[in-house]
Amino acid sequence: MTKPYVHIDIQDGIGTIEFFHPAHNSLPGDILSQLAKTITVAGENEDIKVIVLKSGGDRTFCAGASFKELININDEATGKVFFSGFANVINAMRKCPKFIIGRVQGKTVGGGVGIASAMDYCMATKFASIKLSELNVGIGPFVVGPAVERKLGLSGMSQIAIDANTFYPASWAQEKGLFTQVFDSTEELDEGVKAFAENLCNYNPEAMKEMKKMFWQGTEHWDTLLAERASISGRLVLSDFTKETLKRFK
Structure with missing residues (x-):
């Protein structure tokens, strides 16, 4: 079985960051940490003009949080640290001075929808249905919520957050503005x-940097906001409801 990884490949001004985990590209804390650092370093690398963010494998883009780690959270502090992993990735994407293009090849769930939503321009296949499943396990999409709401609007975000058992097709995500283009393969x-x-890569890097600042205007408080949201998830993951539900996923 291939081991989890995050790596970057730089060619002709394009920095391609790829993450992988054998469990449907779910994201444990160490991979989230590596991903946030890699995005930050790529943003500072003058050889990179644009970033492509993708996952390995040909099926699931990202299954969200690692259930194995969720099951083992036994105190609020650990819970906050775990959920802060997604906050750190989203904030790294937000602060990165370069455009991040998303390549979403398949289904994406929970935290994965948050990562797709934090892309500056996200392209997908018709197999890339999305689901915010957090309510299913007794928590909610608190950390990824601001990023998802920024892309889908409050109406779209609340619809998929409440209907936590349903995969919404790529065509729906495109209509709502999450995906810019949807391909057949x-x-x-x-x-x-x-x-x-x-x-x-042919455009003025300074112009793109200033445009990115403009697009993300009004999110400067997200460092604080997403940390607060991570605390909510960290508390809820310890609830009896969630503990019982997670046992069934073992």
Whole structure:
């Protein structure tokens, strides 16, 4: 079984960051930490003009939080640290001075929807249905909520957060503005992402940096906000309801 990883490949001004976990690209704390650091370093690298963020494998883009780690959380402090992992990735994406293009090849759940929502431009396949499943296990999409709401609007975000058992198709996500383009196959997606990233490399990096600041205006308080949200999730994951529910997932 392939081990989890985060790595970056830099070619012709494009920095491609790829993360992988054998459990459907679910994200434990160490991978979240590596991902946040890699995004931050890529943002500071002058050889990189644009970033592509993708996951390994050809099926699930990201299954969200690692259930194995969720089950083992036994105190609020540990819970907050775990959920802060997603907060740190979203904040790293928000602060990164370069455009981040998302490549979403398949289903994405929970925290994965948050990561897709924090992309500056996100492309997907028709297999990339999305689900905010947190309510199913007795918590809620607190940490990723601001990023998802920023893309889908409060109406779209609350719809999928409340209807926590349903996968919404890629076409719905495109209508709501999460996905910019939806392709019939991974091969077509890769061609589309490559062509788009190559084209962006021809633009003025200073202009793109200033545009990114403009697009994310009004989110300057997210360092504090997402930390507060991580505390809520960290508390709820210890509830009897959630503990009992997580046992069934073992």
